[in-house]
Amino acid sequence: MTWNRSLLREVLSVEEANVVSKIPISLSRSPDQLIWRLTKNGLFTVKSAYHLLGEMKNLYKKRIKESALCPICTRDSESTTHALWSCPSAQDAWGLSSRKLQKERVVESPFSSIVGHMFSVLDENDMSTFASIVHQLWKRRNQYVFEGKYDAPETVVSTATKLVLNYKEANRIQVSRDKPVAPSVRSWSAPPLHAFKANWDASVDKVQCKVGIGVVIRDWNGCVVATLRSQRDLLPDPLLA
Structure with a gap:
């Protein structure tokens, strides 16, 4: 058994696909199980994700990064909030999203606070779009740093929107398949008295x-x-x- 490398390259960046393809595949064919290594119970939490991302300034202090500046705008120090929200390159993408997201103020709050605020003001559809654009912005940032590729804001938003629509369509089809079909029952009406x-x-x-x-x-x-x-x-x- 081997990885489907063409599929990996479709859904992941080149660097991510190379890392995943090196993971040994179980010979026992046991079912896959999602495990998040940053929590004791193996379940993902937003708090643990922020802990993993950390602030880019700390990476610079630890000499993991050569510069504390944002690699895209090269003007401001890079933090999670800057990379995903306040950087001019990120704002170019947010400016093409839904009107509710366009109206949100650009602030340098912790990104966890921004996410919490979005949960309180956005409906389910806009929140899905927000999360998808965040993912595409982070993916674009990594592609630029490691591969020298840079997607235009239009590409970021259109890809994020398409992913949300595909996800909803896949769930709609699954729900329609799982939904039991009620049998058509007709009630019987009796004939007149002394009739058959x-x-x-x-x-x-x-x-x-x-x-x-x-x-x-x-x-x-x-x-x-x-x-x-x-x-x-x-x-x-x-x-x-």
Whole structure:
């Protein structure tokens, strides 16, 4: 078993795809399980993600980065908020998003505060778009740093919007498949007093050229007084019939 490298390159950056393709695939074919290594229970939390991202200034202090400046605008110190929200390159993308996001003020608050604010003022649709654009901005930043590629703001927003639409469509199809179809039930109505009512139905087997007929006769109280079922040969060609 090997990784589908072409699929990895479609959904991940080149650097990410190379890292993922080096992960050994289980020979036992056991089902995959998502595990977040920064929490004890293996579940993802926003707090742990911020801890992972950290501030770029700290990376510079630890000499992991050569410069504390934003690699895109090269004017301001890079932080999570700057990279994903206040950088002019990020604002170019936010300016092409929904009107609610366009109206939000550019502030240098901790990014966790910005996310919390968005949860309080945006509906589910705009919040999905916000999260998708954040992901695309971070992906674009890494592509620029590691590969020298830079996507235009229009590409960032259109890709983010498309991902949200595809996600919703996939969930809509899944829900429609899982939703049980209620059977069509018709209520039986009784005939007039001292009268009888016959109900019938038929089924056709075109492969075996057979037709089955069933008849039920009830009285005015709904009691079954007679039944009939019969099978006959079916001649689909009117000339043969």
